[in-house]
Amino acid sequence: LPKDDDDLRDDDRFDEDREALFGSTSTRSTAPINPVVECCVSGLAYVQFLWIFRRLECVLALVLFFCVSLLVTGVVESYETRQHSFKGHQFYNDYSELQSSLELKLKDIDHWCLDGSDNSCPKCDDPTHPISRGEYDGWKEAFMRNVKLSNSFRYKSQDPDVIFMGDGFVEATVGDLRGVPGLDTTPAAKQLSMIKEYYDNMFTKSNGGKYDVLRLGIAGDTSPNLFWRLRQNEMRNLKPSIWWISIGRNDLFRTKCSEEVTLMGIIRVIEEIVDRHDGATIVINSLLPTANNSRMQLEGKGPRNEMWLSIKELNGRLKKFASRHDHVVFYDTDDILVTSKGAKKFITKSYYADKLHPNFEGYQELAKKQLAYIDHLMQKRASAKENTPTTTSGSKPADSTESVEPSESESSESGTSNVDTDYHEDFEDADDYYGYLKHFTEDDFLQDFNLYDDFYGLGDDDW
Secondary structure, eight states, rough: OOOSHHTTTTTTHHHHHHHHHOOOOOOOOOOOOOOHHHHHHHHHHHHHHHHHHOOEEEEEHHHHHHHHHHHHHHHHHHHHHHSSBBTOOOOOOOOOOOOOOGGGGOOOSSSSBBBBBBSSSSOOOOOOOOOOOOOOOOHHHHHHHHHHHHHHHHHOOOOEEEEEEHHHHHGGGGEEETTTOOOOSSHHHHHHHHHHHHHHSSSSSGGOOOEEEEEETTTTTTTHHHHHHHHHTTTTTTOOOOEEEEHHHHHHHSOOOHHHHHHHHHHHHHHHHHHOOOEEEEEEEEEOOOOOOSTTTEEEESSHHHHHHHHHHHHHHHHHHTTTTEEEEEEEEEEHHHEEEEEEEOOOOGGGGGSSOOOOOHHHHHHHHHHHHHHHHHHHHHHHTSSOOGGGOOOOTTTTOOOOOOOOOSOOOOOOOOHHHHHHHHHHHHHHHGGGGGGHHHHHHHHHHHHHHHHHHTTTTTT
């Protein structure tokens, strides 16, 4: 220890004492501190301090944070719902009481496009006019395939019990995709072949089925495309007991038409069939559920499925329309393809190949339910026919569903023809069914005329 203050002025001695107490400063090294670790440790220490010495204030702060989070989430969700409610997958015109296609007015449409606007869907067509897709080779092949399938009944002078007509959902039952057979080695093609075989066995009398069902579908078709096929006599003069329509999803998701425009297109197809006055029952198949995520969720907490909201709104309108019209019924597939889990709804994954299309198992289940529903409708029609009062002098009731006697040309053998009668008959049909083409361009006329030529290409003399 220093004896007096003078000893403290001895710098050498002071250095020696410091080195003795603390060691050499030249050999000491300080490790760098990670700022992130320092912040985390400081934060944990601060939280621990608050929990020990300010526990009540800490609990109240957590409760306040939770309440504010709920409030902010609710406001954001409410804003998004209001933004997308479009004008929100809803429209205000009621078409359920409509009695004629003449009541469909384009000026009444609230918005044309699925997003609520009028100019973002250039492919959305006029739902009240027939539109061809003849510019696509596959579509023309599919149309001519359907014509040949229809002629197979016409040549036998018999009508199918049921006609399924629509888009790719129906075309898959004949094993094709836009007219191209799926007989190759891809997994999708194998599914199509299996679906075709199953439907052939279930809906063909010659294969042991209970009914003869004609299946006419083209993948990608919209309501105006199906309307065109009806006008072009794809199902030439056939009079089934039941028309089964499956159309609408391509209107929404391929051409981006609004729910209202899609509904008008479907109603126009229905009215075209009603104008045949054949007394048939018209079944409107519900639009199949569509997912936008791998969980296949439709409703409930989670990502909003805008496609399902559109489908649900449209199905509700179609169901209401069917309930207000005689001989029109609505068939809901949701009981088969949708599964509920509490407040959430999901597509039944085991019945779907992807987010849009049913797989073989899905088609199997749908076919069984469709057959049961056809049985129900046939029994109902038989009961109504029994209760219909008979008329005098052998005349038939006005609403009789029996087919008239085939003409001489129709009762002729398949593949044979009479030059004189075929010429006049076919020419008159061409004039009737192509008269509306005055509104089309020259290219459209030539394109449709070529389809007609292919249809009746039985020989130069016949034409």
